[in-house]
Amino acid sequence: MKFLSLKASHYAALLFSKRDLSFSSKTQLSKPPIQKTFFKSSSKDGLISRLCEDKKYKEAIDILCDQKRLREAVQLLNRIQRPSALIYSTLLQCCLKERDLEQGRRVHDHIRASGFVPGLFIFNRFIDMYAKCGSLGDAQKMFDEMPDKDLCSWNTMISGYAKVGPVDEARRLFDEMPERDNFSWSAMISGYVRQDRPREALEFYRMMQKSQTFKSNKFTVSSALAASAVVPCLRSGKEIHGYIMRTGLDSDEVVWSALMDMYGKCGSIEEARRVFDKMGNRDVVSWTAMIDRYFEDGRREEGFALFSELMSSGIRPNEFTYAGVLNACADHAAEDLGKQVHGYMTRLGFDPFSFAASALVHMYSKCGNIENAKRVFKGMPKPDLVSWTSLIVGYAQHGQPNRALQIFELLLKSGIKPDHVTFVGVLSACTHAGLVDKGLEYFSSIKSKHKLNRTADHYACIVDLLARAGRFEEAEKIINDMPIKPDKFLWASLLGGCRIHGNVELAKRAAEALFVIEPENPATYVTLANIYATAGMWSEVAKVRKTMDERKVVKKPGLSWIEIKREMHVFTVGDMSHPKYNVIHEFLKKISKRMREEGYVPDTNFVLHDVEEEQKEQNLSYHSEKLAVAFGIISTPPGTPVKVFKNLRTCVDCHTGIKFISKLVQRKIIVRDSNRFHCFENGSCSCGDYW
DNA sequence: TTAGGGTTAG
Numbered sequence: 001m002k003f004l005s006l007k008a009s010h011y012a013a014l015l016f017s018k019r020d021l022s023f024s025s026k027t028q029l030s031k032p033p034i035q036k037t038f039f040k041s042s043s044k045d046g047l048i049s050r051l052c053e054d055k056k057y058k059e060a061i062d063i064l065c066d067q068k069r070l071r072e073a074v075q076l077l078n079r080i081q082r083p084s085a086l087i088y089s090t091l092l093q094c095c096l097k098e099r100d101l102e103q104g105r106r107v108h109d110h111i112r113a114s115g116f117v118p119g120l121f122i123f124n125r126f127i128d129m130y131a132k133c134g135s136l137g138d139a140q141k142m143f144d145e146m147p148d149k150d151l152c153s154w155n156t157m158i159s160g161y162a163k164v165g166p167v168d169e170a171r172r173l174f175d176e177m178p179e180r181d182n183f184s185w186s187a188m189i190s191g192y193v194r195q196d197r198p199r200e201a202l203e204f205y206r207m208m209q210k211s212q213t214f215k216s217n218k219f220t221v222s223s224a225l226a227a228s229a230v231v232p233c234l235r236s237g238k239e240i241h242g243y244i245m246r247t248g249l250d251s252d253e254v255v256w257s258a259l260m261d262m263y264g265k266c267g268s269i270e271e272a273r274r275v276f277d278k279m280g281n282r283d284v285v286s287w288t289a290m291i292d293r294y295f296e297d298g299r300r301e302e303g304f305a306l307f308s309e310l311m312s313s314g315i316r317p318n319e320f321t322y323a324g325v326l327n328a329c330a331d332h333a334a335e336d337l338g339k340q341v342h343g344y345m346t347r348l349g350f351d352p353f354s355f356a357a358s359a360l361v362h363m364y365s366k367c368g369n370i371e372n373a374k375r376v377f378k379g380m381p382k383p384d385l386v387s388w389t390s391l392i393v394g395y396a397q398h399g400q401p402n403r404a405l406q407i408f409e410l411l412l413k414s415g416i417k418p419d420h421v422t423f424v425g426v427l428s429a430c431t432h433a434g435l436v437d438k439g440l441e442y443f444s445s446i447k448s449k450h451k452l453n454r455t456a457d458h459y460a461c462i463v464d465l466l467a468r469a470g471r472f473e474e475a476e477k478i479i480n481d482m483p484i485k486p487d488k489f490l491w492a493s494l495l496g497g498c499r500i501h502g503n504v505e506l507a508k509r510a511a512e513a514l515f516v517i518e519p520e521n522p523a524t525y526v527t528l529a530n531i532y533a534t535a536g537m538w539s540e541v542a543k544v545r546k547t548m549d550e551r552k553v554v555k556k557p558g559l560s561w562i563e564i565k566r567e568m569h570v571f572t573v574g575d576m577s578h579p580k581y582n583v584i585h586e587f588l589k590k591i592s593k594r595m596r597e598e599g600y601v602p603d604t605n606f607v608l609h610d611v612e613e614e615q616k617e618q619n620l621s622y623h624s625e626k627l628a629v630a631f632g633i634i635s636t637p638p639g640t641p642v643k644v645f646k647n648l649r650t651c652v653d654c655h656t657g658i659k660f661i662s663k664l665v666q667r668k669i670i671v672r673d674s675n676r677f678h679c680f681e682n683g684s685c686s687c688g689d690y691w
Numbered sequence: 692t693t694a695g696g697g698t699t700a701g
Contacts, residue, residue: 086692093693120693124693125692127693128693128694183695184695187694193696220695222695222696223696226696252696253697254697257696257697257698261697262697286697288698288699290698293698320698323699324698324700355699356699358700361701362701366701386700390700390701391701419701424701
């Protein structure tokens with residue numbers, strides 16, 4: 001399972017941070033400008049009852065809706081003799097906003113029972129509410145029942161089918177429409193964008209441009225820019241930019257944001273920044289988009305610096321902002337910074353129902369602080385599927401796979417339906433626990449019990465599980481019978497299993513498949529060579545190395561990093577550039593001697609080169625995770641846990657070595673590698689040597 | 692007095 005994916009650009013950022021290791025002083029976040037808390041407003045019950053006594057129901061309903069007390073607001077209907085259209089409209093709008101279909105239906109029932117005859121306006125509100133609450137059937141029924149339809153009814157239907165439902169159905173309606181206007185066109189374009197069909201969105205945009213009757217406006221260009229960003233297509237984005245400048249649409253801030261975001265997503269980050277700098281009215285969306293584009297581009301320092309600037313600008317961050325920054329913290333395992341962001345969120349107030357809260361669970365989970373992840377999760381009034389899944393994955397990767405499975409069972413009891421990502425977490429928990437048969441059961445339940453389609457990820461997980469356990473025949477049967485094409489993750493898992501069990505023949509097949517899919521990935525060559533090396537097949541090792549040279553494949557450098565006092569220290573294999581290198585080296589030399597006395601024997605199988613044993617041992621002692629662990633130990637007081645992060649999987653020898661180190665120095669050593677967490681304590685590891 | 696746009700996670 002892909003856990004920590006570092007793109008080439010991320011490497012650049014990490015390597016850059018070797019020279020300038022700390023988050024710059026600008027990144028030290030300043031004091032928050034606003035002190036305000038959501039969900040702590042004093043109860044307005046007294047006022048509401050007074051208003052009801054005075055029969056001022058509309059005002060009472062307004063307050064209840066404002067406080068998200070929709071159920072009570074709808075209940076008030078029973079006390080009103082003849083509710084006005086305005087009251088129904090307010091309630092429907094609130095149902096729509098809260099996506100509360102149940103209350104929406106209750107309003108509908110009330111209208112039917114009361115004999116109120118809805119006009120066009122209320123009909124349109126109903127269509128909108130039903131469609132956006134996900135009940136397209138009801139929306140369609142209302143639409144068909146309407147005695148008269150206006151352009152707005154048609155547009156509401158189109159925007160509801162295109163937004164949440166099948167966009168092709170919206171297209172059918174669009175074609176059937178007696179007349180169209182700008183709303184109809186923009187609803188279609190944005191619908192295609194939302195349904196992840198950006199090329200068709202652009203096609204629609206061009207069709208509109210070509211038609212003489214309709215002119216593009218700020219709505220259609222923003223959607224078209226979003227479509228260009230998703231493709232991504234810089235050329236069409238630039239074309240739209242030109243159109244915007246020619247037609248004066250650049251007076252709108254949303255258009256500017258869309259423009260900036262498009263440049264960022266099309267890889268022109270500098271151009272995005274130029275647009276951002278030129279913007280007259282930057283709002284929280286434009287700030288958030290710019291910050292996220294930096295993170296996406298691996299420019300962590302700039303992203304955090306801009307976030308810090310936002311915090312002092314007086315503009316209040318929203319859940320998108322928090323989610324973006326927290327995810328960057330999660331990716332870079334920057335827990336201290338993540339905690340700081342959490343502190344700001346608590347002080348400024350954040351919606352515990354929102355995905356900012358789930359981003360917190362994710363951040364703590366991925367940084368290995370499962371206790372905090374659990375604490376945040378427990379504080380959520382209604383944890384969403386993402387939070388549940390984050391916690392499951394967190395436990396799975398943190399050496400408590402059985403706990404992960406317990407959480408999954410609790411999720412099922414809560415009534416929330418798991419999706420395919422949840423099952424990736426569940427299957428990976430089984431893998432980490434070595435629960436092969438249990439994993440097979442879950443795998444089969446995805447389709448039979450939960451009625452979900454099994455994805456390539458699920459197949460990769462199950463093959464991983466079987467291959468690690470050495471059950472290659474079953475793994476091969478699943479591969480042969482699967483209805484979808486095996487992907488690179490599946491073959492890589494199989495190859496990994498072959499490495500553990502020294503299955504040379506199957507390894508060759510898996511590697512061949514990988515060479516077709518991604519000939520540029522050095523990991524395949526390295527693993528295959530290691531399998532040959534373990535089997536003593538040195539001529540084959542040489543062949544693999546030759547192929548690597550011919551195809552100009554370069555081995556991905558192993559990187560480990562450690563955060564000490566909010567400063568990031570990055571190490572590569574045999575790294576001598578760190579200012580404290582001498583002390584680190586001295587420490588490693590001394591501890592190696594004590595490790596041998598305790599019975600440690602270096603495992604030299606996993607060194608690619610066919611060199612003398614002694615030299616191989618030398619190479620191993622310089623692996624980046626050992627350097628980072630050593631630096632962590634010498635830089636912190638005795639007893640402090642050491643937390644190290646690695647971009648690749650940890651090697652067998654380092655794994656054994658760190659077990660010894662944890663015992664000798666009496667420290668808890670946590671290593672997050674590209675696949676999971678290893679928690680070393682007193683000579684053993686939480687993964688139970690299963691990774 | 693209804694319908695259309697930009698930031699988003701496991």
